[in-house]
Amino acid sequence: GNSVTQMEGPVTLSEEAFLTINCTYTATGYPSLFWYVQYPGEGLQLLLKATKADDKGSNKGFEATYRKETTSFHLEKGSVQVSDSAVYFCALSRSAGRRALTFGSGTRLQVQP
């Protein structure tokens, strides 16, 4: 079946540090890949997505590249801010048939001033 594995958190960084949150997946076929962010007390918001191999999704300074050869979709940001503190979820959905999202366990990011 489909599954998503994320690095354990929390990840604690100082402001302006470089961020990497690792995500690997297991899926049949060619899934679409997503990063969602959840701020305290809120629902999940789409951060970025990629629908095919070698696509790069980007938004608000965050980037992730769909790597089919390593089945990975790592999230990166060159300079984090305190406002980036949140829980980040990697997810996948199949490109046909059952398209519900399968989520990773989430990684909490804490950015200190």
Place this chain on the structure above:
Amino acid sequence: DARVTQTPRHKVTEMGQEVTMRCQPILGHNTVFWYRQTMMQGLELLAYFRNRAPLDDSGMPKDRFSAEMPDATLATLKIQPSEPRDSAVYFCASGLVLGSPDRNTEAFFGQGTRLTVV
């Protein structure tokens, strides 16, 4: 600003009571999902509707949970009877899924219903 609306935002109920959670998906979306979020299990898919028809409810405890879409503007999730282990945040999400893989759009989440069963 289109968004998924969930009611109530918070619900505290006694064990054994019926709980109904409601969701208004984004107008024009053809797919609705119900997820449950807990610290231990993370985000679990409970049910999944396409064009108001249930496609997958294998994640739901069938003896106590039920999900329906009476019309395109309303999805409901009911728990009867509720138990303390049902305490969680329940999220509804909607999306537009089309035939081409390139048009597999993302799911838009509501703010959730925080359920506490005492």
